[in-house]
Amino acid sequence: MISLIAGVLLLGIGLYGLKVWTKADPKTLIAMFMRGLAYGALLGAAGALAMGRITLAIPLAVAGIGLLGRLDPQGVGGYLGGLFRKRSAAPKTSRVRTALIEMELDHATGDMTGAVLAGPLAGSRLEALDVPALLALRPQCDAQSLALLEAYLDRRAPAWRENAQGHAGAGNMGGGAQSRSDAAMSEEEAYQVLGLDHGADPEAVRTAHRSLMKKLHPDHGGSSYLAARINRAKDVILRKHR
Template identity: 45%
Template structure:
C-alpha cells in the first residue's frame, strides 16, 4: 500500500512539473537551466578534483563557470565562452530597445531579455501592460491597429507562453486591420537597436546579432520583433551607405 501511494504521489508531482515546464517563460526557463547546470558542473568538478582527477575536474569546472557567466581566465582570453551560452559580452549593460506603435511602447531589456509595455493611446493610456491580466489584454485586440496587434502578441508570448492555445479568431481579426504604418525612420531604427544616433556599422551589426539571439524562438522570441530589428538594421546600414 505505501508503495502504491508513493507511486501516485510521484505521478502527480511529475505531472505538475511538466505543466509548469510547459507554461514557463522560455527565457526564464533557459536561464534557470543554465544556472542549475553550472552549479551541478562545479559540484562534480569539485568532487572529482578532491579525488585527484584533475584532467576531468579542470575542464568541467571551466564549463560550469561558463554556464554561470564567469570565466577563470577572463573574457578577453576566451571571448566566445559567454556567447556559447547566450551570455556573450556583445551588448552594453543597461542597454534596451524600444519599439512603438500607435497604442503601445514596448521595451526589450538586452541583459535579461525581458519585455515590458506601456499603453500610450486609448482608454488605458499611461498604464503598464503588467497591470492587466490575460483576458483584459485579449479584450484590447479588436480596437488595435495593424502594428499594435503583433506588438501586443509579442508581449503575450513572453508573459503567457501558452496563451495562443486558448485564443480564437486572432488571425481573422488581423486580416481586417488597416495597412501597417509607413517607412521606419532613422530615429526609430536607433531606438529599436538600442543605439545612440551616429553609431557605426560595427555597432549596428553587434546590436543586431545580440538582439536576434534574444529573439530566438528558444528564448521566447517574436517573429514580429525580429522583423522590426532586421528592418532597423537595413535602414541604418542604408543610411551609412548613402
Template identity: 40%
Template sequence: MLPWLVAGALLLLGALVLLRWLATVSPSDLAQALRTFVAVFSALASTGLVFMGRFGLALVTLAATAMAVRALLRARRGADPMPEEDTAAAEESRVETAFFDMRLDRRTGRLDGRVLSGRFAGTYLSSMSVPELLELRAEIADDPDSLALLEAYLDRREPLWRTRRQESRSGRAPDADPGHMDEDTAYAILGLEPGADDEAIREAHRRLMAKLHPDHGGSNFLATQINRARDVLLGRRRTRRN
C-alpha cells in the first residue's frame, strides 16, 4: 500500500510542477520542449523496436525521429543571432522585373541591378557604359516596369543623360537644370505614350508605386521619380485648361 501512496504523491508532485512550468513557459520554449520530447521518445521507440525485431515499425519511428531532429535544428538556427549575410540582406531592398533584378543598399544608397534577359543578360548595370545602357533602354522599351527602373538608375548615375541624348540628336545645348523633367521624360518613366489621358497616367502611377514604393521593397528615389512624373503631366494639363 505504501509504495502506491509514494508513487501517487510523486505523480501528483510531478503534475503540479508540470502545470506550473506550463503556466510560465513561453510558447517558443514549449514548442522546443515538445520537439525534444518527440525526438527522444521516437528514438527510444526505434531502439526498442529494433531489439524486438519489428523492423518495419522501426523504420516508421526512425523517420519520425529524423523529422523531429530536423525541426529541432531549424528552431535552434532560428534562435541563433542573424548571420552577417542575412543582416546584409535585411538592409537591402530588391525589385525584380522581366529584365532586371535591381537591388538598393539602404546603408549606402547604392543602386545596381543585373540584367536577366536579352543581349546583355548576366551583366550588371554598374559595369555598363552609358551608351550601352541606352542600347539596353531601346531593347526593353516594351516593358514599362523595367524601363522605369533603368531610367531611374540612369537618372541617379548620369543625371544629364536625357539632355545629352537630345543634344546628340538635335544639336541643342543641354538643360542647365539636371533636375528638370520634361513631358517626354515623364511619359517614359510612367511607361506611357505621349498624349495618354489623365486616367492612364493615374493608373500607370498606381501600378508602378505598388511595385516600387519603399514599403514594398523599392526606394525613396524611385518613388520620387514616379510621383514627379505624374505631377509633371497632370499639373501641366491643369495649367493648359486654366
C-alpha cells in the first residue's frame, strides 16, 4: 500500500515537472541546466578533494565557479570567477605599431624592445642597433614613427638629443610627431597598446592604464607620445561602455 502511494506521488511529481518543463522559457531551462551542472561540478570537486584527488578537484571547481560566474555575474560566483579571470588575463606586454617601427613594453620590467618594419634595416631589432644607427633612421620616419623612435631613444639613451645636433634630420626633434599622438586608433590597436585581451572589462582597462602611466608618463621619465597613445587607447575602449 505504501509503495503504491509513493508510486502515485512520484508519478504526480513527474507529470507536474514535465508540465512545467514544456511551458518554461527555453532560456530559463538552459539556465537551470547550467546551474545544475555548476553545482554538480562543485559537489564533484568536494568529493574529489575529500578522497585526496586534488588534480581532479581543481578543474571541477574551476568549471563550477566559471558556470556560476556566467549565470550570476554580480553574485559570489561572478566574484570568484572574476578572481580567476584577472589572474589569467593580467596584462603582460603592450604593443605600439607605426609604418616603420613596432615597439613592445614589458609591463613587469618596463623594458622596451622593438623592430624595424620597413626600409634598408627592415627586420632589425632596435635593441641590436647602436645609437648612431638608430639616429640614422630618423630621416626615414613619418611623424608617428619618429615619435615612437624618439621615445625608445629617450628610454635607452637619455642623452641622445645632446649628441644628435648636426645629425641629418636633427632639426626636427619630434615636435611634429607629438602633434600626431592623437591620431585615429582602432579598437584592436587600443587593446594592444594597453596589453589587454579583446573584451577586457572597464576595470581591467583602467588598471592597465594606471599601471602604464606610472611607467611612461613624462614626469616619470617617460614619453609624451606614448602617454598620449595610452590615454587614447583607454578612451577608445571605454567609449563603448558609456
